[in-house]
Amino acid sequence: MIYLAMFHWGWLLGAFLLGFCMGWIAVVYRGRSVSRAWIQRLSVLVAVIIGIAVAKVLPGRFGYWLDLGLALFAFYLVGCAIGSWLRDIVVTRQQGRPA
């Protein structure tokens, strides 16, 4: 894992920043939300995919690409979480200030 992180740090950083931006926007975004049922279904799907990656079922390059995708996805999620959390702090502070 350390080897992968060192080898792909640029791409992972990209995924993290992408996530950070998305998380930043998501707090004030008025668009459509994914329903709770879909989030659960997608979580199960991700869990299955993680299971496949851990079990090393896919061979050769497909296996590598899956690992790479999951790593990028993980960094994206972390970026999203941090972005949303920070934006929420900023938004809350602005709302608390007298106009």
Added chain:
Amino acid sequence: MHGLYRWSAKWWPGLIPLAILWLVAAWVSTIPLETDLTARGTAALKNTILDKSSVTVAGRDVTFAAEAFSEEGRRSAVAAVEATPGVRLVNDDTRLVAEAKPFVWVAERDNVRVTLWGTAPLPASKARIAEAARTALNGTEVSDRMGLKRSAPPRFDAAAMLLLDQVAKLKEGKVTLSDTNVSLSGMARDLGGREAIAAALKNLPEGFTVAANEIKAPPYVFQANKDPVTGTLTLSGYVPDNTVHAALAAAAGRKFANEKIVDNLKASIGAPSGFAAAVTTALGALSRLSTGTLVVSDREVKLSGDALYDAAVGQIRAGLAKELPQGWPIKAEIALKPSAAPVDATVCQQLFEQNLAKSRIRFETASASINADSAGLLDRLVEVAMRCPTTKIEIAGHTDGDGDAAFNQSLSEKRAMAVEDYLVTAGLPADRFSTVGYGATQPIATNDTEEGRLQNRRIEFLVRQQP
């Protein structure tokens, strides 16, 4: 936490650029990653001993194929690849190197190069053997066609190294090591090479045995050439050692007293047994020829030349056959020297004196038996006697002053008669000769010194024209 859950419902639009990022990352990074892992995997195997090792990477999965020389080595090599950072899976295509039964190694030498065939037990051993071959065969091309197999006998390397040193002593030939059995065939480079190889093989490592040693050596040649024009006897070729050299030179000196001896002999091992005795006998036969060549090649004795008179041809042949040791084949091509012009009694007397000036007829001590070394001189005296057929010859025997006068008298008479017998046996008519013995009564030198006594022990010829 609840907020995070709520916000996460709106994170999905980022997945589209993330998917694009993923595709680009996969497109760009796959080949560099595979190259990097291949290099790391190969580096991890640097200290392992493998044959036909190959590392191929697809994604992060390594396909590792190799032939190992032991199960332990195989496992540790696979573990080394598995431990390489970044490797996800190792497809293990390793196996053990095949066993060779029998374990055969061959070094073959021809005029151009030395070829190493067969199998070596380990790459290091293969390299060491090839390097040793290049060192031992300095300047000769070495072609390494050795493969690698398991189950070599213990101390294989040491045995192969020793055998390579023997290959260096060959002109051409083959050395085969089959398990612990050593077979050699071919031709040694030098005289004595065969013996040197046989001696070196005694140092083979424990457990190795010589199954067959069929190394031949160049013929061991001794040559003697008698040239009456220059009055020389030229000795060339080889003698086993300085002792035999001295003995043969001394024998040649006695048998060819009237010739100048040119000694070009060299010492070398590799002589057949009984060499000195056989060559001494053959030199005796050569001394009876007017002109001739003696070639002793290994055990074959080849004598060619001209005998001084008819009866000598048969005598020389028969003498060689009788006196040479068993197993020494003879090839005698002896012709008859053309008769020299007849001379009168005065010239005949001079010729006798000339022949006896440098040498004398020798007898065994206190005996009337003519020493074999005097055969050449006697044959020349026979020839002289034949050139003056109308003369009568008195043969006079003399002894030194040592011993009883009556014994010396008797001995001198018997010795004169022995010489007469020799001349008659050679084909001269007996009625031309008379013998007389003078004992020690007519010394020509002092009897007080060995040199003087030697001069006094003599046979004289007195030639008279027949009335």
